[in-house]
Amino acid sequence: MSAPAIEAEGLDKRFGPVTALRDLDLAVPSGSVLAVLGPNGAGKSTLLRLLAGLARPSRGRLRVGPESSGGDRRRARRHVGFLGHASLLYPDLTARENLLFGARLYGVRDRERVVADLLQQHGLGDLSERRAGTLSQGQARRLAIARSLVHDPPIVLLDEPFAGLDRAAAGRLAERLGGLKSDGRTTVLVTHDLARAAELADAALVLVAGHAVRRAEPAELASGALEGIYLSALAEAGAA
Amino acid sequence: MNVLWSVLWKDLITEWRSRDRVVAMAVFALLVVFLYQLALPAPGAGAPDAVAPGLLWIAYAFAALLGLNRAFALELENDALAGLALAPVDRGWIFLGKALANTALLVPVQLVAGIVFAGARGLDLTGIAPSLFGVVVLGALGICSIGTLFGAVAVRTTYREVMLPLLLLPLLLPVLLGAVRATAGLFDDGEAPFSALQLLAVADAVYLILSFLVFEYVLDE
Secondary structure: OOOOOEEEEEEEEEEOOEEEEEEEEEEEOOOOEEEEEOOOOOOHHHHHHHHHOOOOOOEEEEEEOOHHHOOOHHHHHHOEEEEOOOOOOOOOOEHHHHHHHHHHHOOOOOHHHHHHHHHHHOOOHHHOOOEHHHOOHHHHHHHHHHHHOOOOOOEEEEEOOOOOOOHHHHHHHHHHHHHHHHOOOEEEEEOOOHHHHHHHOOEEEEEEOOEEEEEEOHHHHHOOOHHHHHHHHHHHOOOO | OHHHHHHHHHHHHHHHHHOHHHHHHHHHHHHHHHHHHHHOOOOOOOOOHHHHHHHHHHHHHHHHHHHHHHHHHHHHHHHHHHHHHOOOOOHHHHHHHHHHHHHHHHHHHHHHHHHHHHHHHOOOOOOOHHHHHHHHHHHHHHHHHHHHHHHHHHOOOOOHHHHHHHHHHHHOHHHHHHHHHHHHHHHHHOOOOHHHHHHHHHHHHHHHHHHHHHHHHHOOO
């Protein structure tokens, strides 16, 4: 059995007196989708930013990407595509320039072709010369997803990717995310949308106040019991 | 190195399209020069032109603070700073790209304000223009190297507009001392003292190297 793509043990993250994550253990198998659920302030975004290498754990062990990366955070960042609450885009650069800039940061070869392909795949071919600041929310979200995939990362971390999208745009995005799974990428998806989580994820983790209070395994998700599992986890943790 | 040029290109092209930083810095520097002109005695009337280099560099430093504050505020929009921090490179190259971009934006502002100041104070720049340009560039590099580092530190604090000057101004002392003495030497006898240039160059080198090394940790949350 291959090593998990993401492995964490006893992970803590503190911001001054505030503990955002407490003693978290995590193993995400390669090629699977993990949904991270929980109320606001549960530590979901903090977890994602730790996995992305944007923050350092206060305690514990974390490995993202192949074991060969040997805990080197710089090398680990190469394996990760990240989309946070915000788009990471520069409003004064065009869609194409934003992707080219991202590609240069990752040292992507044959950048022009890669960027042109990504724009086409995300339905942005006609908008390549439009400044990111003039795109609609849905278009900007698609561009942001393309930006997170510009270096073809094996691990994708997505924080509330459906936020602010209308039903049609969210549906198209869900299709695209399903495509990431078929490409064999490991995905960690933070969301409040239980229906989307159940549709896309292989497993789920419920966080409450920085603690992992419940894990839902693939069989439980397949049985359509995610909402019940989530609500009972919140009730048990006193957060309902 | 590729990352350095990419960040430099990105900062310059976004500034070219918005022009918000250069215009704000230039207007501010020219307003300060105008206020000097009102506050100081007319040139040649027992005028304190011995303080002209100091006044000029104070105007430069405050104009730079405006630009440096804005440099990282722009990166906060859409959390683009996280996009930079995610790059799988030594973050020192990101620092160098931003520091060079800040320098490239500050130098033209300094030149315009310097020429207007010299005109208003009756200072003759012919003959010293190339040396003065060199001092301006060295001074700008020193201000922008440590300023870029502290701009990144201050941007995540609650009172970033206040924090940057409080953190930065004390550390600008060696750069400003060297730049003021070198400029005074040029205004007085057409030559910048070697000790002043040495101080300026050493301060630049120390700040550049130090900032390059610690930027990796500055971008961590």
